[in-house]
Amino acid sequence: MSCLKEQNQRSLDNGSETSAVYSSENYVRHLRTLDVNIDSGDHTDFSVPGVMPHGSGGEWSGYSREAGSSRMDHHCTNYRFYPPPHDAEPSLPQYQFATHGDFVLPQSSPFHLMNPSLANNSHLSSLGGQWSSEGPVHSNMLSGEIYDAVASICPDSKDDHGPESYRKQETMAELMPQNQMDISQSANGPLTVYLQHLDHQLGENATLLSPTCPLLACLPLGPTTASFPPTIWSSLVLLALDTATTTCLHPTFHSLSGSLWDSKSKKPCNCTKSQCLKLYCDCFANGDVCSNCNCINCCNNNEHESERYKAIKICLDRNPEAFRPKIGNGKLGEIKGRHNKGCNCKRSGCLKNYCECYEAKIMCSSTCKCVGCRNYEDSPERKTMVWDSPDTTFYKKAKCDKDKCPLSCITLDVVEATCGCLLAQAEEAEKEGYTLCQAEKMILEEFGQCLTQIVRSIFKSTSS
């Protein structure tokens, strides 16, 4: 958080940057944007989460006069790139395709990331680094939104630089002429990233247009893709940056995907035949690399990056949403706590962990195609299993001695009431037309109030 605050303050101090910082929750949006900040039209700040700063694996050179100027603490990976000198000869395609950007950056980004593929000289290598799901990352998320979010965390940052000053900066950035930045890499030829100003916002259902990279071509824009795990996004960005049409892969680059993402809680897999490169493998499906697993012939690791990225590509070709969380919180408007695809159980009654809904501790919904489902709200079996049976795994972990455990106060009614409050807030926010960020803030505040009430009740009941 200090990093976030610090960066925010630095932006304020500079008074000319559009950069913003946000928490890990927005890492994906960040990655999609390949953060670009205009600074006096002189240089560009470019940060790729997961890419280690200069000197940590990624060697950047060329036009970058101050490549890898790491301006933040170890959580934040920033690069500062400068545009080519005016007298520099532009490499072939950058102007030719200036109006046909291949890779479309997200709605919030005023920039295009152009596909430099036709330059036929793009390489990406030795971008060592690891993901961290913790800590803030550097982004070009709309600064006004960031302002609101940051202000709620760091009230003292609100003083002299209200949202207006941020928004002014955004406007300035948006008014900048086309920005094309050449990021070159000495070892294996130049890596060129072309940034083009977008003078219009993309519709939510826009599609990445990439004639040379089918992987990206099949990815829908919008919150759908925003919910990929960071390791998947790291792959996508690498694939986007690298341009070989057939493979979208560079054989030599080192992984960004050594995953700190979820290594703490990850369950070891036991795959024997899939090489952990199919969605059968939970690690792979979750975007993790295998570690401390019991798998055989595993290729879901840093030693088999090329295979891994190819496998990711295959999965995404088959289903662009393959790495999206199955439980609905990926798409805007999705109902949280609902299986996106629904289950297809036939024999388990959806009351065993074979059922993905049951396993996720949610009820089956109209999306499910299950037969003989008993995992619905009024199901007597479910009620029995949830609250009474000592064998059920549903709440087994939460089960505790009523006399000793204050969590016993959190009954189904309490949970339902809390959810109701949160939903009401969401509806209110929607009705009032608040931004997503504001809505999230409202809901979180509501959740905080609910928790406060619950805690108070617990203290009351335990003290009496």
Next chain:
DNA sequence: GAGTTTGAAACT
């Protein structure tokens, strides 16, 4: 721990 059951993913 071995064998069986289950349903998602992959394949045809």
Next chain:
DNA sequence: CAGTTTCAAACTC
């Protein structure tokens, strides 16, 4: 797109 096969996790004994 439906039917079949493969796969790994969940479950049972």
